[in-house]
Amino acid sequence: MNNETKLMSVRDAIIMAMSEEMRSDENVFLMGEDVGIFGGDFGTSVGMLEEFGAERIRDTPISENAISGCAIGAAMTGMRPIVDVTFMDFVVYMMDNIVNQAAKTRYMFGGKGQVPVVFRCAAGSGVGSAAQHSQSLESWFCHIPGLKVVAPGTPADVKGLLKASIRDNNPVIFIEYKAQYNMKGEVPLDPDFVLPLGKADLKREGKDVTVITYGRMLDRVLQAADQVRDTEGISVEVVDLRTLIPLDKEAILESVKKTGRVLLVNDAHKTNGFIGEVSAIISESEAFDYLDGPILRLAAEDIPVPYNQALETAMIPSVERIKKYILKLVNNR
Incomplete structure (x- = not known):
């Protein structure tokens, strides 16, 4: 290869x-x-x-x-x-x-x-x-x-x-x-490089909190994870789902059991968004007993995407907002 x-x-x-x-x-x-x-x-x-x-x-x-x-x-x-x-x-x-x-x-x-x-x-x-x-x-x-x-x-x-x-x-x-x-x-560059559908990827290993995300938000989550590590000493585990259907439920539950805290992030609207399904999976499983606090969701606002650049930027999760939610989970506030 x-x-x-x-x-x-x-x-x-x-x-x-x-x-x-x-x-x-x-x-x-x-x-x-x-x-x-x-x-x-x-x-x-x-x-x-x-x-x-x-x-x-x-x-x-x-x-x-x-x-x-x-x-x-x-x-x-x-x-x-x-x-x-x-x-x-x-x-x-x-x-x-x-x-x-x-x-x-x-x-x-x-x-x-x-x-x-x-x-x-x-x-x-x-x-x-x-x-x-x-x-x-x-x-x-x-x-x-x-x-x-x-x-x-x-x-x-x-x-x-x-x-x-x-x-x-x-x-x-x-x-x-x-x-x-x-x-x-x-x-x-290998033409035989193929990734399996239905397999999540652990982009960062951590012990204090799990952040589950996919797509565009992955880069922002990784930035936030690095920054809270460097400034607050918080160890963030980042699970990149990569494929939503089929979903790697095992990877999700293993990480939640490990850290006891979970933040779900995507750039789609929050109401009825896919991360709500992930939250339900965690709540309905044996991983629920491992949680040390509520499951938090961070997603786009429930509004049409604005044309105005400032408003467009404000409606989806930023690195700063992701950091704020991580701190909220870890500090229980």
Whole structure:
């Protein structure tokens, strides 16, 4: 196995993952608005048209309903499509096809009907896209049996989990964060580097408090953990879920039992957000008896994402707010 890595952005990790899978499997192709000549609305397919041609890098009409229907049909007949949804908000137009066709086909046909399709969704705020182009809607899809939901927070995890999603025989909602396309990190260059779906990652070991998060908030949680360690001597354990469905419940419960305190963080709205499900899992399990205080949730405010930059910044958890919640848990105040 090649252990060589390269410093690259999330954007480049996405291109690498898709390109490697397309080279190894002729049934894999990319489709969506502006994925070809333009290279993707966020630059996530730059150079791929030149390598793979218009048959496999397919520009589509501006019709999310048609795009999702074609992708699911292609998946049912043996292809492995990747759909560039661009803004996650646009899945509203795809919901019937994703929820009533892609998610249910395998169950309704006794496992004989497979739908290996990946919907790549650019989610979250932070780039001034306003209320209709900045939502994090993962909780919608986590509610639907038959779908897998992936939300990586580092360039390396993006590569490894996107490759796993493309190879999976089930429909996958793959969440990318617009504000992090330029974020850089070391990424393995080995084409065989694939991370398993359903396996959380312990990004920091600690003993005083557990912070459970995923996606965009991971970087802020890690910053907060380092700062409270350096200034307050607090040892924070950071559990990165990476995939929401399937969920690594064992990793969650083991960490909670270890520290006795837990903070849940995401950038989606707090009411009915996914971290509420994680809280329920902890409360309903044997880990509840290990808690030394209440489970705390820190999430985005329950308002549409503002266009105003200051308001947009204020509505989602900051490093300072995460630190404040950690201190509240540890100091019981």
